[in-house]
Amino acid sequence: MVKNIKLIAVVFLVIVSFFILLKGLNKTNNYSPNLNSSNIDFNFKAKFLYSNEETTLYELINDKDFSLINIWASWCLPCRDEHPYLLNLNSLGKLNIIGINYKDSEINAKKFIKELGNPYSKIVVDPSGVNSIELGAYGVPETILINNNSKTILKKYIGPLDDKKLAELKMIIKNEN
Amino acid sequence: MKIKILVLTIFYLIGSFNLSYAANSEKVDQISKNLRCLICQGQSVYDSQSDFALSMKILIQNKIDEGKNDEQIYDFLKSKYGEWIVYDPEINKNTVLLWLLPLILFVFGGILILRKVSIK
Numbered sequence: 001m002v003k004n005i006k007l008i009a010v011v012f013l014v015i016v017s018f019f020i021l022l023k024g025l026n027k028t029n030n031y032s033p034n035l036n037s038s039n040i041d042f043n044f045k046a047k048f049l050y051s052n053e054e055t056t057l058y059e060l061i062n063d064k065d066f067s068l069i070n071i072w073a074s075w076c077l078p079c080r081d082e083h084p085y086l087l088n089l090n091s092l093g094k095l096n097i098i099g100i101n102y103k104d105s106e107i108n109a110k111k112f113i114k115e116l117g118n119p120y121s122k123i124v125v126d127p128s129g130v131n132s133i134e135l136g137a138y139g140v141p142e143t144i145l146i147n148n149n150s151k152t153i154l155k156k157y158i159g160p161l162d163d164k165k166l167a168e169l170k171m172i173i174k175n176e177n
Numbered sequence: 178m179k180i181k182i183l184v185l186t187i188f189y190l191i192g193s194f195n196l197s198y199a200a201n202s203e204k205v206d207q208i209s210k211n212l213r214c215l216i217c218q219g220q221s222v223y224d225s226q227s228d229f230a231l232s233m234k235i236l237i238q239n240k241i242d243e244g245k246n247d248e249q250i251y252d253f254l255k256s257k258y259g260e261w262i263v264y265d266p267e268i269n270k271n272t273v274l275l276w277l278l279p280l281i282l283f284v285f286g287g288i289l290i291l292r293k294v295s296i297k
Contacts, residue, residue, distance in 0.1 A: 002296065005289065020274075103228060129232025130239060136257035138216050139229055 040146070040153060046124035046131050049101055049109060060122055061148050064096040066173055069144040070120070071132055073104045074112035076140040082160035086119035089166070094173055096148070099123040102132055102140045145169060147176065205237045208250060211264050221264070 044057040061067040070086060072079040090097055099120035101109045106125070113123070126132050135144065138158055143165075145155040154172055157165055209223040214230045222230045240250045254262050266272045 002292065005292065009285065009289070103232075128235050129228060130236045133229075133232050133236050133257070 040136070040144075040151070041134055042151065044131055044134055046100070046126060049099075049106065049123040049125050055122075055124065060098050060124070061096060061146060061151075063121075063148075064094065065148055066094060066154075066176070067096045067098055067146040067148055068169075069098050069100060069135065069146065071100045071102050071126075071135075071137055071140050071142040073102045073140045074108040075104065076102075078160035079141045080116065082141055082143075082162075083116045083119070085161040085166050087117050089169065090119035092170070092173070096121050100132060100135075101125045103127060103129050145172065202238075204241055205234055208237050208247060209234055211251070212254065213262050213264060215258060215262060 040057070042057040042061075045054055047054050068086075068089065086097060089095055097120050099122070101123055103126065109123075109125070113120075124131075132139075132142075137144075141160050143157040143161060144153055146152070147154050154176070155169065161169075206223055209230075210221050212222040212233065214220045214222045214225040214227060214233075216229045217225045217227050220230075222233045224230075237250060240253065245253070251263055260267060266275065268276050
């Protein structure tokens with residue numbers, strides 16, 4: 001009897017751990033949060049890159065139907081790659097693209113814009129990175145599409161924009177209209 | 178005599194400044210040790226020197242200065258980054274096994290021992 005219980009216990013444990021590990025195999029190790037559920041605090045305060053005035057997110061996203069918040073830095077190489085996509089999106093004229101300059105020097109940031117063009121309608125600076133955390137961001141580059149009327153996040157991209165994401169963004173804007 | 182007093186006062190001021198400074202950053206340390214650094218997994222925010230973690234520490238300090246307590250800071254971060262950011266998992270349907278398994282094993286082991294003892 002004792003022997004049986006031992007055997008059953010061992011077999012049971014092995015089976016349970018086997019299934020737990022098997023389930024773990026199918027899961028990706030990289031954690032990505034439920035992107036749309038993270039809420040935005042619109043009282044977010046930041047200073048403009050080109051002037052010293054302070055502003056809030058409420059004031060930033062008031063015109064047009066959609067806002068695209070893009071977090072970038074001049075030292076971030078993927079940001080350089082995604083810049084043409086932002087210029088492309090800006091040419092649609094439907095988006096209010098807001099740049100958040102993440103942990104950057106003012107001179108380098110301005111140089112970056114001068115060199116590659118300015119897709120942003122407004123640029124605010126985030127020298128300590130705190131504002132980006134308030135937005136629930138991980139780092140640069142990161143892009144958040146917001147519906148200005150309902151004040152909700154429609155889409156969030158961690159990492160640089162590419163052809164696929166650009167097409168998806170255009171699709172979302174088209175469908176929402 | 179006057180110089181002595183002056184020197185003592187200066188030391189006292191330096192000491193008290195350090196104390197108040199240390200008190201705050203200790204609190205940041207304590208909170209950041211419970212937070213997972215999301216872009217450098219396997220490290221806590223306290224351990225990490227990544228941009229994300231550094232900003233996070235500044236944010237925690239700001240929140241403490243605003244008078245927020247630990248619970249409010251954790252809740253704020255959970256609302257931004259989800260449950261995963263804290264090391265202490267809540268009980269829900271995904272973590273119920275995690276919480277119950279040790280208990281089940283404990284009871285099971287207890288039964289085994291009891292049986293063995295009573296048989297002897």
